[in-house]
Amino acid sequence: MVTEEAKNRIRILEHWKKYGIASAMDAFKLSERTLRLWKSVLKKGNGRLEALNPKKTTPHNRRKRIWPPAIVSEIKRLRQEHPNLGKDKIHPLPQRFCDGQGLHGPSIATIGNIMKDMGGLRTFPQKVRHNGRIVPRKRLKVPRKPKHFIATHTGHCVSLDTVERIQHGLRRYLITFVDIHSRFAFAMLTTSHASHAAKTFFDIIRIVFPYPIEFVLTDNGSEFMKLFDDELRRLCLTHWRTYPKTPKMNAHCERFNRTIQEEFVDYHAPLLMDVNRFNDKLLDWLVWYNAERPHYAHDQRSPLQFLLNESPEGCKRYLAHTKG
Structure with missing residues (x-):
């Protein structure tokens, strides 16, 4: 699939071919290095426009979240003792622990990310089936009214x-x-x-x-x-x-x-x-x-x-x- 960005790049290369590289650099505010890179990529792709699609810019080595093991263990303990407690409710609890240990406490969003890194730490109530097998009791998901819904007409x-x-x-x-x-x-x-x-x-x-x-x-x-x-x-x-x-x-x-x-x-x-x-x-x-x-x-x-x-x-x- 050819993206809009790839179509734009091929138009710029056509401008270079017709009016010269100096004109393309001045008209589209691009460096010579970028233009020659696109031309090289198109050539290696045997002239296929898909070759000019933007590549992923995600770094190979992502930043890893590093927090003191004591804080991570405390969040894990709280989540295990209170399985249905969300990050907003958990936030004040490790803060007291951090103050006692002289540590900087994580924010609400960070607590959510820490729990996500550990697999969510989500546990469900259990029930015993007729055959003796223990399975998690999951809540039935039903449609809910959107938070900011406003009825705009009769019958809405x-x-x-x-x-x-x-x-x-x-x-x-x-x-x-x-x-x-x-x-x-x-x-x-x-x-x-x-x-x-x-x-x-x-x-x-x-x-x-x-x-x-x-x-x-x-x-x-x-x-x-x-x-x-x-x-x-x-x-x-x-x-x-x-x-x-x-x-x-x-x-x-x-x-x-x-x-x-x-x-x-x-x-x-x-x-x-x-x-x-x-x-x-x-x-x-x-x-x-x-x-x-x-x-x-x-x-x-x-x-x-x-x-x-x-x-x-x-x-x-x-x-x-x-x-x-």
């Missing part, structure tokens, strides 16, 4: 969560939904915490929320696994999950959970015993919430008022688009 990212309420010893589960950009919200009370209930709820969402959805954000609850996750895969939707015990990653839905409990559920707690009656009342409240209730995020406008002020071309799912 929606979030779901579940609120558990206990009434007279009976458990009820309130599944909630929020579109992060428009703050459009929906909820439904169920008696089941299974993934089938979450899947059914999402099917309803696709009807009442007539915008194409791109990303779905949930926590790691069991209701958002299995059937729910399979449905998202079937719809070719990206399913992001929050980190464990990190509700701030799903802040919009968590705030709606508080609002719906303080403004509706707490005042209709007796209806939790009757799921159908509760959902009927909840539907009326959700209509008011989305159509009339002011939101600080939209300058005291409701989510529907915000959507109407957006481009009317945003929703093209069910209504006919004709020019009157």
Whole structure:
């Protein structure tokens, strides 16, 4: 493969051939030694342009990191005693050791490089299989929401969560939904915490929320696994999950959970015993919430008022688009 740099070099050599070496040196600010080296390399390569591709400039003998063995041993000891401790958390610990030994302590980045030089020093919890074999227990890798992600349009990212309420010893589960950009919200009370209930709820969402959805954000609850996750895969939707015990990653839905409990559920707690009656009342409240209730995020406008002020071309799912 001929790189752009090689093509540029051959153009310079053609300029030399046509106008002379002095002109090439003056026009491209190159030394005679460099030009003759390129010509020699091209000749040894039998005129193939690939011969002018830039070669690797990595030194043959790289600089080796040298730290006192006492510091390296201390970092290794800390990593073995606390396997899941990162370089940021480890940094202050060897610093105390270095102060006692009169040594200069490594920085956070250097600690990470030292651990990398020793193979990462990563150990995993172990489990015993049915055949008696001991194998490492590795954490399942799942997609996470990017750190600096910002929803830029309606349906860009929606979030779901579940609120558990206990009434007279009976458990009820309130599944909630929020579109992060428009703050459009929906909820439904169920008696089941299974993934089938979450899947059914999402099917309803696709009807009442007539915008194409791109990303779905949930926590790691069991209701958002299995059937729910399979449905998202079937719809070719990206399913992001929050980190464990990190509700701030799903802040919009968590705030709606508080609002719906303080403004509706707490005042209709007796209806939790009757799921159908509760959902009927909840539907009326959700209509008011989305159509009339002011939101600080939209300058005291409701989510529907915000959507109407957006481009009317945003929703093209069910209504006919004709020019009157």
